[in-house]
Structures are given as C-alpha cells and as structure tokens.
Amino acid sequence: MGKRSGTLETTLLAIELLRRIPRNRKVTAEELHAQVKEAGFDRDLRTIQRQLDLLSEHFHIERDTRTKPYGYSWQKNASGLSVPGLTLQESLLLRLAEEHLRNLLPAHLLKSMDGFFAQARQNLDPLGPPSLERDWPAKVRVVATSQPLLPPKIDPTVFETVCEALYGNRYLTVTYKNAGGGVTTSRVTPLGLAQQGPRMYLICRFDGYDDNRALAIHRVQAAEGSTLTFKRPKGFDLKQYDDEGRFGFGDGKKVRLTFRIDKDHGHFLLESRLSEDQSVKDLGDDYEISATVVDSAMLEWWLRGFGDAVSRVRRLKIRP
Incomplete structure (x- = not known):
C-alpha cells in the first residue's frame, strides 16, 4: 500500500479526534494524544493541541481554558460526529456492551469508544422512528440471584488509575482501608479485576509476597500508578482463581x-x-x-x- 499523503493523514487525524471528543465531560489533549497514538497516529502532543484548537474554531466544540490542562467536549446541543455505517443492530450490541461491560474494560478504551457509544444511544433514542431494535433493551434484563444491594461508591479517579495500571502491567501504590478500619499504604502488582454482584475487586500481590489477595476497590482511598512495569506471574490464572x-x-x-x-x-x-x-x-x-x-x-x-x-x-x- 502506498504512503498516504500528508493532507489525507491530517484529515484522518482530525476525524479520529472528533470521534473521540466526548459529551457531558471534558477530555484533555494529553488523553486524546494517548488515544490516537494507540490508533496508529504517531504525532507529538503539540500537533494534537494545534489540531484541537483548529477544530474548536470550526465545530461546536467547547474549549475549557479555566484550568490547565485545557479540556475539550462537544457543546450541549451539538450534533457531534456521526459514525458511518453503524446499523441499529450494531447500535444495540454497543448499547448492551456499554451497560454491562463498563466496569470491566480499561478506562482509556472506554474513552476511545465514547463516540460510538454516543452514536449508538442516539440511534436507539426511544423518541426516534419505531423499530424492533429500539424496543429490545426494554425486553431484556439481568436479574439478581440474591437480595439486591446498591453498589458501594468508588472514587472514579482511583478506579481509572487501577484499570490503567492493570492494563499496562505497571506497579500500583494503594492506600487501603480494611473492613476493621485500619489504613495501610502498599505497593502491589495488579493481576486481575473481578465484579461480584455490586462489588468490584482488584486481585493483586503485595511487594515481598507471592500469594494473591483480593482488595475491594471501594475501600481503596488513593491509588498512584508507577512508570515501572512487571512481568505477569506465569502461574497466575484469573479463571482458576475463581474456580478455586x-x-x-x-x-x-x-x-x-x-x-x-x-x-x-x-x-x-x-x-x-x-x-x-x-x-x-x-x-x-x-x-x-x-x-x-x-x-x-x-x-x-x-x-x-x-x-x-x-x-x-x-x-x-x-x-x-
């Protein structure tokens, strides 16, 4: 395949950025830089910042300059960027995936899917033209097998930090409050994430130990990811851990x-x-x-x- 022209590359980068700018929350240039780099666009941060400033002038994109780093989002009533070829069936699958897998996917991957999720929600808007696909979400439900409980509150910043460390095989320092009220700060090796009913657990190993522990994420009061990576233990298998x-x-x-x-x-x-x-x-x-x-x-x-x-x-x- 021939090398794409600079104009085409710039256009594709602009489309990729527009797709990833969310609604109802801000995203920074640094976050978008990391996302498009994973998508294959090797550009420096300054280039991404220039592109975002340019796009903000021509599209209904809000640029929040009150604090640094600046944040970008679609304006409240903006139509956004439509994802071509997203059928009602595909929208339905994405809508169900967003609802049931939100806590089990790395945070940056969820952010990269924001454009698709938004388009799926728009396609399945109950106020739109009648269709069997729009009716389907009201016809299915996952029901509890025991007394339903409300999920404990999880600090979203902590959860995102935990997911990023787990995804990137990076060490993690957590401040944890156990059920008895004791608070400790430790460096751990994150190995897995599991949802059990309304609760989320991080399976990890503490520095200096080779046994696996499950930490309730709602009890993690603070988390800091390291730049140091580790090799996952060959003997660890999350399915086996559950089966045991x-x-x-x-x-x-x-x-x-x-x-x-x-x-x-x-x-x-x-x-x-x-x-x-x-x-x-x-x-x-x-x-x-x-x-x-x-x-x-x-x-x-x-x-x-x-x-x-x-x-x-x-x-x-x-x-x-």
Whole structure:
C-alpha cells in the first residue's frame, strides 16, 4: 500500500479526534494524544493541541481554558460526529456492551469508544422512528440471584488509575482501608479485576509476597500508578482463581459434599447442577445430593439459606 499523503493523514487525524471528543465531560489533549497514538497516529502532543484548537474554531466544540490542562467536549446541543455505517443492530450490541461491560474494560478504551457509544444511544433514542431494535433493551434484563444491594461508591479517579495500571502491567501504590478500619499504604502488582454482584475487586500481590489477595476497590482511598512495569506471574490464572472458590472466601480445597434437601426446595438442582459429577437419589419426600465442590464460606452460607429444608450435611475431604 502506498504512503498516504500528508493532507489525507491530517484529515484522518482530525476525524479520529472528533470521534473521540466526548459529551457531558471534558477530555484533555494529553488523553486524546494517548488515544490516537494507540490508533496508529504517531504525532507529538503539540500537533494534537494545534489540531484541537483548529477544530474548536470550526465545530461546536467547547474549549475549557479555566484550568490547565485545557479540556475539550462537544457543546450541549451539538450534533457531534456521526459514525458511518453503524446499523441499529450494531447500535444495540454497543448499547448492551456499554451497560454491562463498563466496569470491566480499561478506562482509556472506554474513552476511545465514547463516540460510538454516543452514536449508538442516539440511534436507539426511544423518541426516534419505531423499530424492533429500539424496543429490545426494554425486553431484556439481568436479574439478581440474591437480595439486591446498591453498589458501594468508588472514587472514579482511583478506579481509572487501577484499570490503567492493570492494563499496562505497571506497579500500583494503594492506600487501603480494611473492613476493621485500619489504613495501610502498599505497593502491589495488579493481576486481575473481578465484579461480584455490586462489588468490584482488584486481585493483586503485595511487594515481598507471592500469594494473591483480593482488595475491594471501594475501600481503596488513593491509588498512584508507577512508570515501572512487571512481568505477569506465569502461574497466575484469573479463571482458576475463581474456580478455586477464592471469591467465595475459600482456599481452593475441594470436598465431596452430600446432603438431603426436600423436593420443594431442591428440584432446581436437577436442572442447575452443583458440579459435573453430581448424583441424585430420590428418597421419597427428599433428594440426596452428592457433588464435588470447593469448600468455602459461600457454600456454607448457601446451605444455611435453606434452613430446615437441608439436613444430614457431610463433607469428605478430597486429597490433591
């Protein structure tokens, strides 16, 4: 492929910047510089600043000069930059992705998608022409499996810093307040991010230790990313960490669990099994369930939740 002309490169850069300027919040030239660099535009910061100043003169872009670094955003009633070829079906997928994956994507990637998300929301505006795609979000919902709880408040600056350090494999210094009220400041190696119900957890390793810990992000009072990078531990696997019951307050040890449950409460276990090797005995009014599971506090809470409907609980330890 031939080299693109300077005029074409400048035009493509301008379009890329326009797509990434958000609504309802400010973005700095430094942030846009990092985003377009990842998109393949190798320009210095001063070039990006000049482009933004030029675009602000010709488009409905607000340039906030009250504090440095300056912030840029589309004006409230501006139409913005439309994303060509974004169908209603694609808009629907993007809308659902924005709603359900917002806390699981790196902050800078979410920012780079702002233009697409805004266009998707506009395409699915319920005040627009009737369509089956516009009706779909009102037809689907993720429902809670336990008592719904409001998510704890997370400092957005802390969350963004944590995500950026995790994404870039960079060390992170966190000030953490534990459940007992104690506050410590430590350098950690961020390894994973998990959402459990309304809570978000950072899985990490503290300096000088090789065991993995889960920190509730809403308890992180301050976070500072380092410029130093690390190599991810070869033995760490987030899926395995979850499979071992670590988020259920277990230590990964498995047991052969056997218990009786009355049929009114236990029928669902015939459809949603506890494990692949689950076995069921029909005892008339009860079922006897046997399954290999990870022993954890969450398992204990689950069993106790059935009250008198569950009896004769036995756990047989399984040797590794």
